[in-house]
Amino acid sequence: MDAQQFREFGKAAIDMIADYVENIRDIDVLPSVEPGYLLDSLPEDAPEQPEDWKDILKDFNQAVVPGITHWHSPRFHAFYPTGTSYASIVGNLLSDGLSVIGFSWLASPACTELEVVTMNWLGKLLGIPEEFLHCSSGPGGGVIQGSASEATLVGLLAAKEKTVRKLMKIDPSLDEDEIKPKLVAYTSDQCNSSVEKAGLLGSMKMRLLKADADGRLRGETLKNAFEEDKAQGLIPCYVIANVGTTGTCAFDPLYELGPVCNEADVWLHVDAAYAGAAFMCPEYRHLMKGIEYSDSIDVNAHKWMPVSFDCSAMWVKDGYDLVKAFDVQRIYLDDVKTETKIPDYRHWQIPLGRRFRALKLWTVMRIYGAEGLRKHIRDQISLAQYFAKLVRADERFLVEPEQSMGLVCFRLKGGDKITKQLLENLTEKKKVFMVAGTYRERYMIRFVVCSRLTKKEDIDFSWKHIKDEADILCSDKI
Numbered sequence: 206m207d208a209q210q211f212r213e214f215g216k217a218a219i220d221m222i223a224d225y226v227e228n229i230r231d232i233d234v235l236p237s238v239e240p241g242y243l244l245d246s247l248p249e250d251a252p253e254q255p256e257d258w259k260d261i262l263k264d265f266n267q268a269v270v271p272g273i274t275h276w277h278s279p280r281f282h283a284f285y286p287t288g289t290s291y292a293s294i295v296g297n298l299l300s301d302g303l304s305v306i307g308f309s310w311l312a313s314p315a316c317t318e319l320e321v322v323t324m325n326w327l328g329k330l331l332g333i334p335e336e337f338l339h340c341s342s343g344p345g346g347g348v349i350q351g352s353a354s355e356a357t358l359v360g361l362l363a364a365k366e367k368t369v370r371k372l373m374k375i376d377p378s379l380d381e382d383e384i385k386p387k388l389v390a391y392t393s394d395q396c397n398s399s400v401e402k403a404g405l406l407g408s409m410k411m412r413l414l415k416a417d418a419d420g421r422l423r424g425e426t427l428k429n430a431f432e433e434d435k436a437q438g439l440i441p442c443y444v445i446a447n448v449g450t451t452g453t454c455a456f457d458p459l460y461e462l463g464p465v466c467n468e469a470d471v472w473l474h475v476d477a478a479y480a481g482a483a484f485m486c487p488e489y490r491h492l493m494k495g496i497e498y499s500d501s502i503d504v505n506a507h508k509w510m511p512v513s514f515d516c517s518a519m520w521v522k523d524g525y526d527l528v529k530a531f532d533v534q535r536i537y538l539d540d541v542k543t544e545t546k547i548p549d550y551r552h553w554q555i556p557l558g559r560r561f562r563a564l565k566l567w568t569v570m571r572i573y574g575a576e577g578l579r580k581h582i583r584d585q586i587s588l589a590q591y592f593a594k595l596v597r598a599d600e601r602f603l604v605e606p607e608q609s610m611g612l613v614c615f616r617l618k619g620g621d622k623i624t625k626q627l628l629e630n631l632t633e634k635k636k637v638f639m640v641a642g643t644y645r646e647r648y649m650i651r652f653v654v655c656s657r658l659t660k661k662e663d664i665d666f667s668w669k670h671i672k673d674e675a676d677i678l679c680s681d682k683i
């Protein structure tokens with residue numbers, strides 16, 4: 206493929222994406238294909254001869270798109286959002302156009318420095334304390350990880366190394382292999398699956414402490430767990446606070462957990478993967494009260510901001526904690542800079558290689574402006590409030606707990622069985638996509654305002670569809 210063909214292919218693909226987005230409202234959110242559909246329709250071997258790009262786009266439309274779950278459909282209300290926007294798509298395209306691997310400053314100075322700049326911008330926009338930013342006078346700073354899962358694991362591994370170093374400094378006769386199996390991590394039973402997985406991957410026992418009736422891990426519970434473990438000779442090492450749980454979007458009180466962690470010298474990581482984006486609106490910042498006690502914070506720009514996966518913004522109070530944990534030298538990787546103001550980012554993450562992810566964050570923050578981004582968050586929350594109001598007005602349904610951010614959990618008063626049946630029937634119809642959750646042991650349907658394209662009319666459509674299905678289900682039961 207030469208440059209001329211690339212221009213044609215690229216322009217045709219851009220047109221196709223714009224058409225897809227413009228017409229997404231007309232397609233069912235869930236695909237109508239059976240498992241194996243694509244395996245059966247594509248050749249078993251890669252082509253021997255070069256093919257025409259027009260054939261590839263034709264197959265993309267005919268074979269790939271029919272097998273897509275449309276995450277950006279205005280009626281996609283499952284999980285939590287994955288962000289995107291035209292600005293982000295172009296940012297990704299520019300990144301692919303350059304295709305650099307920015308593991309050190311020298312490997313591509315702009316790749317590192319734009320990440321420093323955008324992480325400062327985003328940190329300030331969210332009201333993250335200054336000591337976590339590169340522009341502060343201390344060793345804090347931000348890094349773009351691939352996912353919140355990676356950020357949780359990076360925090361865990363850094364906390365492990367830090368604790369081992371600390372204990373061996375206090376008592377040099379200690380053996381690192383004796384210390385490591387005694388280290389314990391803590392979070393609540395409401396944590397995301399990726400948090401539990403970080404314990405598995407990082408070989409650290411992870412205790413899922415019982416959250417209170419509102420889904421929040423309380424300071425007292427954590428303190429008691431530390432004491433129980435210490436009494437058994439174990440060593441508290443790492444705590445993950447859930448700021449916007451996946452199930453019900455509950456907020457752990459950082460102002461309670463923080464002092465407990467600081468007093469015990471235990472690393473506190475804040476998983477604000479979804480809800481953290483709301484902190485760009487000052488009216489929600491009370492929910493991160495106490496964040497200054499933490500050691501690391503993660504917010505997925507690729508969730509609730511219009512930035513495409515992957516772009517998980519992680520800040521640490523002390524970048525040297527990461528460098529000391531992950532610095533492995535080779536002669537060919539000779540670093541030019543190793544301080545935290547202009548980091549060699551390979552020491553801040555799991556892989557060696559890294560993409561130029563800051564470009565899409567940069568294009569989004571400039572095209573939207575802080576005002577546009579705040580409007581996006583506020584619009585989505587007000588759509589969720591509107592949906593909750595519609596549900597509450599129907600006496601067959603209950604909204605529980607209160608709508609939080611873009612999430613509304615609801616159920617039929619008739620019980621778990623009928624609520625589950627309603628969700629199954631709705632999923633079968635493919636027009637609206639939601640998933641289940643639980644609240645106080647009750648089965649709930651989670652409705653999240655996800656797509657940046659969702660408008661009030663779409664909420665009306667989704668609610669009417671849910672109501673119609675409930676009519677059928679309830680009349681069947683009579």
Ligand code: PLP
Nearest residue numbers: 285352353354397399450451478
């Ligand atoms: N933490 C929370 C609270 C989440 O809701 C999710 C995903 O929804 C994650 C972590 C995992 O995010 P990622 O897919 O970026 O690893």
